[in-house]
Amino acid sequence: MGKGNKMETKLLHTPYAKPDVYNALSMPVYHSAAYEFESAEAMELAFAGKTAEHTYSRITNPTVQHFEDRVKTLTGAFSVTALNSGMAAITNAIFTLAKAGANIVTSKHLFGNTYSFFASTLAAFGVETRFCDLTNLSKLESSIDENTCAVFLEIITNPQMEVVDLNAIAAIAHKKNVPVVADTTIIPFCAFNAKNFGIDIEVVSSTKYISGGATSLGGLIVDYASFNWLASPKLHTIAKDFGNAAFTVKLRKEIHRNLGAYMTPHAAYMQTLGLETLDLRFEKASKNCMKLVQLVESHKKVESVNYTGLPTNKYYQLSKSQFGEYPGAMFTLNLESREACFKFLNNLKIIKRATNLFDNKSLAIHPASTIFGSFTPEVRSEMNVSDKTIRISVGLESVEDLFQDISDALR
Numbered sequence: 001m002g003k004g005n006k007m008e009t010k011l012l013h014t015p016y017a018k019p020d021v022y023n024a025l026s027m028p029v030y031h032s033a034a035y036e037f038e039s040a041e042a043m044e045l046a047f048a049g050k051t052a053e054h055t056y057s058r059i060t061n062p063t064v065q066h067f068e069d070r071v072k073t074l075t076g077a078f079s080v081t082a083l084n085s086g087m088a089a090i091t092n093a094i095f096t097l098a099k100a101g102a103n104i105v106t107s108k109h110l111f112g113n114t115y116s117f118f119a120s121t122l123a124a125f126g127v128e129t130r131f132c133d134l135t136n137l138s139k140l141e142s143s144i145d146e147n148t149c150a151v152f153l154e155i156i157t158n159p160q161m162e163v164v165d166l167n168a169i170a171a172i173a174h175k176k177n178v179p180v181v182a183d184t185t186i187i188p189f190c191a192f193n194a195k196n197f198g199i200d201i202e203v204v205s206s207t208k209y210i211s212g213g214a215t216s217l218g219g220l221i222v223d224y225a226s227f228n229w230l231a232s233p234k235l236h237t238i239a240k241d242f243g244n245a246a247f248t249v250k251l252r253k254e255i256h257r258n259l260g261a262y263m264t265p266h267a268a269y270m271q272t273l274g275l276e277t278l279d280l281r282f283e284k285a286s287k288n289c290m291k292l293v294q295l296v297e298s299h300k301k302v303e304s305v306n307y308t309g310l311p312t313n314k315y316y317q318l319s320k321s322q323f324g325e326y327p328g329a330m331f332t333l334n335l336e337s338r339e340a341c342f343k344f345l346n347n348l349k350i351i352k353r354a355t356n357l358f359d360n361k362s363l364a365i366h367p368a369s370t371i372f373g374s375f376t377p378e379v380r381s382e383m384n385v386s387d388k389t390i391r392i393s394v395g396l397e398s399v400e401d402l403f404q405d406i407s408d409a410l411r
């Protein structure tokens, strides 16, 4: 393969680590827990990481590794680790950086389970989370101190659809010697290059766009080796030996191995197929979303729509500069009340009542009563999750049919 090949070509032709004995064109699914060795010496070398042989599928697996290699091709990252869910990616990345006494600076505008992980799970281990308004750069700066181990953010928050200035946040974090960890699930690799915006560690729920139609759960940790870990409260010692690779070494040689949440080979097989059509599906779904938003916006029963691709949206310019013309295939709409939202959901015939995002089918949910249902009304209000909001993930159907479904359901 030539060096000058375009990304579409490179992705499809990422070489296998070893040629298949039968010349299989698709990566075989290696459903094996363990791998045999010819000698005790070879085994010792493999366990010491001195050869690249697989030993046990909780650590590495050929099918999963090929999926990781494809993501490496797409992102140009230093290392990619595949996990069995987006939450596993987030928790493994944070456990690699955090220790008791350290703190994380983030926003209250987070995916519900991520918020709960920071506010409850991590707090119980003595890691403080400082929730601040990341659109307020001076708040961000004053929240960071010498014990801050990461600034964590989502590139477009859900369901608030808030967009932060990534370059500005990265500049402040890096000035203070703190890495930026970003959940980029909402815009796939083909439309957003995290490295160009100063993101050091990218975490993704590959359950969403990548899985290829909600086939499987998955998560990714993408390390750009862009951060000097000598400044990290936890990684500074191993950074003396491993430099900018310290995060990946800590993750792969300890955290990921001990937490045991590696991706399964079957999920990796399906998500590799998903990656091959990611570009095409994203283009269709995000264009569908834009057209649908324009139609829904003028419906008299809809109080407002929230999509950062609309020129009237307050984040439009920033969103366009970071994510391009089509900022994803998710939008929200507000109706007059919670009751109106429930009635609307119950009337839908084509759009499915379901959680999840970026299935090939369109999905609708009332976030306040579901994903955020276990929070108190006070916490929901601090998180700006309104009772009047419906979230729609737009799929690959005809836009005319989707708008008809929405119009009929509003009647």
Ligand SMILES: *Cc1c(COP(=O)(O)O)cnc(C)c1O
Binding pocket: 085, 086, 087, 088, 111, 114, 154, 158, 183, 185, 186, 205, 206, 207, 208, 217, 218, 219, 357
């Ligand atoms: C779905 C989602 C997650 C969690 O991913 P899972 O694969 O469900 O564990 C995290 N962040 C965002 C933005 C998500 O949409």
